[in-house]
């Protein structure tokens with residue numbers, strides 16, 4: 044890999060007055076370009092630079108047909124410091140662009156990969172189609188949207204029973220004010236602002252302000268322990284950490300002495316103890332920023348480029364410590380553009396989104412922050428206890444038009460609907476069965492390219508499904524998406540039978556969000572979505588070009604690298620720029636991607652058989668609906684075993700799982716003749732009837748196994764269900780296998796002791 048560099052210096056000269064005049068002319072050209080791009084608002088400066096040019100550096104980029112090329116590039120340096128740049132670029136789509144300064148300029152680079160703070164990368168643009176879209180920076184995008192839709196609602200927060208809304212113009216003003224506040228607090232270029240809290244207006248503003256001020260926005264999961272917070276803040280050289288409340292503040296204070304770069308902590312909610320050195324309230328930083336002149340901020344924006352890093356996304360850490368994925372402006376804004384193109388008709392006057400998934404995760408970030416910003420769509424914030432039960436209330440109020448959830452959220456909804464269905468009378472149940480049958484037939488026909496089922500379906504839709512959708516707050520929703528982990532086809536089928544077609548989006552932190560997204564009716568229940576236009580996919584080690592093999596991806600959404608980790612970067616992005624996903628999959632003739640396993644999760648039994656655990660775990664869960672989680676064991680072991688949790692009630696205050704069985708689980712246990720009310724009773728008493736029922740469920744699942752080695756031979760019921768707080772689940776509710784293996788190593792050893 045080449046070290047990141049800012050271009051090759053080929054000539055130095057003193058600027059003459061004629062050159063200065065030419066430079067002024069270029070200024071005006073840029074003003075036109077800015078206006079054409081919609082950047083012509085009062086905060087976007089052009090044609091006003093106050094400069095005293097003393098040196099000029101000409102730079103050339105390497106010729107490449109799929110990356111913008113620099114026709115001419117001038118850099119004005121004053122007292123050893125670059126103050127302005129003019130780039131005349133030829134984009135692969137044939138158009139010429141003149142960039143005067145940032146933030147939308149492309150700085151010449153000679154590699155697609157860089158893991159150095161301050162490094163630039165080439166852009167993988169195409170001559171036509173979605174990937175030929177001119178790049179735009181995050182500040183450029185905010186300026187453009189605020190200029191085009193100044194009065195459209197951007198963010199809405201519920202306080203004391205009322206929705207408080209801010210417009211896109213106010214959003215931009217607040218971002219700029221907090222950015223100046225961050226600079227005053229000492230944010231340095233290419234250092235991060237850690238953001239630790241539930242989704243809120245302040246989260247969004249801190250994120251964009253960090254980027255405007257030339258730093259890196261780095262979301263930190265609220266469920267992180269103090270040590271995990273330390274890992275994110277120290278590895279990203281955080282100067283500032285923005286925290287939601289006292290609870291998060293205390294975590295940071297407990298590791299603060301070790302954080303070498305940290306200068307300030309900003310708390311946005313609740314009473315703030317500003318007597319603690321270096322702790323500031325949000326309002327204080329707003330006041331600080333409001334007093335600062337624009338000079339420093341504008342000068343940083345002028346130096347910014349679309350092809351440099353603006354955000355660090357930490358991976359979920361499902362198999363090891365989280366890695367800091369460097370995403371450029373173009374990675375994020377282009378992925379948001381590409382998603383918008385696939386969805387097709389996102390509009391500020393029509394669409395609404397509820398933000399509740401953790402924003403530190405890339406899926407929520409690209410959809411909730413960037414796709415909405417790109418299309419001036421309003422975002423409504425859910426309550427912090429959304430996943431503990433209040434989400435549906437918010438959905439009912441906001442009635443979003445698009446809804447993205449991770450599999451566990453869909454699974455919880457499924458469980459709720461099943462519970463309601465089980466307690467309804469016979470007549471209602473038969474109407475529901477008839478309606479579901481109509482819906483399945485209708486959607487199966489549509490998915491196979493045929494006409495829908497007409498009259499019966501329409502009656503079912505009016506009489507039954509509209510009520511279900513009302514109950515979920517999804518009556519106006521047009522796009523239902525699952526992302527971040529596999530969702531079982533059975534759950535998708537269940538929702539389809541309720542007239543809710545869930546489409547899949549597959550992606551990674553390393554692809555700035557989505558690499559696939561299906562749009563109804565182009566979907567298959569076992570597929571992970573249609574590959575986004577303008578991206579490339581191939582399958583490593585495959586016998587056929589369509590896989591199965593390791594999914595490898597290329598495009599403008601592929602990460603720059605892992606921050607300051609050349610070894611991991613090299614291991615993940617090969618010399619031709621292909622990102623090795625670690626997932627195994629194939630593609631069909633409709634460009635739908637199917638994921639069949641994860642290399643990093645693959646179990647290789649002592650007999651040498653490769654076993655992908657997710658499918659087997661899902662099959663067991665389908666056979667045993669009262670099992671919360673199933674975790675397959677068998678790596679380097681003689682046979683497969685499985686750890687099971689039983690569904691338990693949740694402490695709604697803390698989110699911790701309780702010992703008490705969920706109502707439906709208790710009913711199931713009672714139907715087997717057991718009186719148990721808690722998991723501990725079941726674990727302690729080892730009721731033969733419960734064990735027999737589980738054995739039978741596993742035996743049914745084993746019938747679907749593709750070989751004897753893929754059959755599960757032993758199981759154990761764990762003493763507690765999983766949760767984020769107790770560490771077995773990651774922030775998107777994916778199982779952290781290493782945590783489960785470590786926590787239950789004694790039970791695992793017991794399986795194999797003979």
Ligand SMILES: Nc1ncnc2c1ncn2[C@@H]1O[C@H](COP(=O)(O)OP(=O)(O)OP(=O)(O)O)[C@@H](O)[C@H]1O
Nearest residue numbers: 358359360361362527528529548549550551552571
């Ligand atoms: N729609 C989907 N269907 C199936 N799997 C998915 C889907 N979307 C994402 N994934 C899985 O999630 C992975 C990306 O998740 P993420 O970027 O959060 O990091 P991670 O791989 O979970 O964490 P780490 O790399 O730290 O272990 C993908 O590689 C894939 O295995």
